[in-house]
Amino acid sequence: xxxxxxxxxxDRPEQALLDRLEWYYDAVPRQGARVEDxxxxxxxxxxxxxxxxxxxxxxxWSGAVSAAAVARVRARQRELKIPESFEWIAETTPALRAAVxxxxxxxxxxxxxxxxxxxxxxxxxxxFGGSSVRxxxxxxxxxxxxxxxxxxxxxxxxxxxxxxxVTELAEAVQARAGDGSVERVVARIRAGLTSVAAAVDxxxxxxxxxxxxxxxxxxxxxxxxxxxxxxxxxxxAVTVALVADARSRGVETVFLSxxxxxxxxxxxxxxxxxxxxxxxxxxxx
Numbered sequence: 001x002x003x004x005x006x007x008x009x010x011d012r013p014e015q016a017l018l019d020r021l022e023w024y025y026d027a028v029p030r031q032g033a034r035v036e037d038x039x040x041x042x043x044x045x046x047x048x049x050x051x052x053x054x055x056x057x058x059x060x061w062s063g064a065v066s067a068a069a070v071a072r073v074r075a076r077q078r079e080l081k082i083p084e085s086f087e088w089i090a091e092t093t094p095a096l097r098a099a100v101x102x103x104x105x106x107x108x109x110x111x112x113x114x115x116x117x118x119x120x121x122x123x124x125x126x127x128f129g130g131s132s133v134r135x136x137x138x139x140x141x142x143x144x145x146x147x148x149x150x151x152x153x154x155x156x157x158x159x160x161x162x163x164x165x166v167t168e169l170a171e172a173v174q175a176r177a178g179d180g181s182v183e184r185v186v187a188r189i190r191a192g193l194t195s196v197a198a199a200v201d202x203x204x205x206x207x208x209x210x211x212x213x214x215x216x217x218x219x220x221x222x223x224x225x226x227x228x229x230x231x232x233x234x235x236x237a238v239t240v241a242l243v244a245d246a247r248s249r250g251v252e253t254v255f256l257s258x259x260x261x262x263x264x265x266x267x268x269x270x271x272x273x274x275x276x277x278x279x280x281x282x283x284x285x
Contacts, residue, residue: 017114018092018276020253024217025087026059031193031214038073040065045080049180054085057093064095067102074103083282090277097279105281111264112276114255119271121243133237135245136196136205138186146198146208147185148172153207153224159262162227166204169226195249197241199225199234207234211242211254218246220256239270 029035029044033053036043040061044053055073057065070086077084086105088096089112097107115121136143149169156162176182188194194212198205209223220242225234239256246254257278258264264274 014275017253018089020217021112021114021255021276022059022089022092024214024219025056025089027214028212028219029053036076038076039069041069041073041086043073043076045082050184052082052085054083054087056086056088057096062093062095065093065099067099070096070099070103070105074105086279086281088279090279092276100281104283106284107279107281110257110259110278110280111261111274112255112257112278113264113267113272114253114275115243115270115272117252121240121247121270132200133234133241134197134200135241136189136198138189142198142200142203142205143185143196144173144176144182145169146196146200146205147182148176149198149205149208149226150222150224152226156227157259159230159266161230164226165228166206166226169204192249195242195245197238197245199237201229207238209235209238209242211246211251213246213249213251216250216252218249218251218254220246220254223256236266236270239267243270 026042029046032048032050033044033046036045037058038055040058040063041055042058043055046053055077073086074084084105086096086100090097090109101107136146140146149172152164152168152172156164185194185196189196192213194210196208196210198208200206206229207223207225209220211218211220220239223235223238223242225232243254255275256267256272258267264272
């Protein structure tokens with residue numbers, strides 16, 4: 001298992017940054033979820049269709065968390081037929097890990113990275129020779145492929161060139177047609193809750209990602225490249241576009257969770273730096 005070195009939180013500005021991220025993690029699910037209180041833990045239950053949410057520490061909680069508390073949340077998740085998942089920042093709620101692991105869940109570690117507010121971000125055409133990388137409006141014909149391509153990317157993890165190509169992407173778009181996923185994102189784009197950026201070639205998104213602003217904070221999520229189109233710098237190009245869009249909206253804190261240390265080194269090329277460790281717990285495969 002990957003073990004990421006702990007971050008020293010003696011630096012008060014660093015602690016203030018993590019406090020902002022804790023606020024964000026608590027605020028984002030409330031846009032589309034019902035909140036259930038379990039003392040030291042909060043369970044977010046999505047209202048309507050869409051990707052299910054998770055349980056996490058109650059906002060402001062940094063004390064002990066018992067395995068019994070975790071078990072109660074897991075029982076409720078099973079009752080609701082939603083994934084038994086927990087997400088939190090290791091450094092702000094260190095006691096939760098032992099309780100989660102005692103309950104039988106597997107904990108995955110991911111470098112949590114933030115872009116300093118003053119860090120310069122090059123224009124996409126400067127970095128990538130004028131590639132067609134852009135933010136997508138609600139009526140953009142490339143939106144459906146932009147929402148499908150990360151699923152193919154995450155099905156073939158890693159950064160090496162993979163098998164899935166444009167044929168598989170077209171099949172994935174067709175399979176998702178009519179399931180409401182595009183319409184949900186269109187509504188979020190129009191409401192200013194989500195922004196999507198993509199690297200588009202011949203009308204098809206070969207790489208895409210999103211950021212979701214809440215106030216002056218936004219997280220970049222779901223950046224994925226079609227496996228057959230990897231090693232072309234498209235992921236960095238999309239990330240640059242997302243950062244630029246976030247800043248144009250007045251966002252001051254842009255952050256993300258990298259898949260592993262190798263991916264973190266790629267994001268570091270844009271000026272992201274590791275500030276903590278994001279933990280995701282789920283049942284063993």
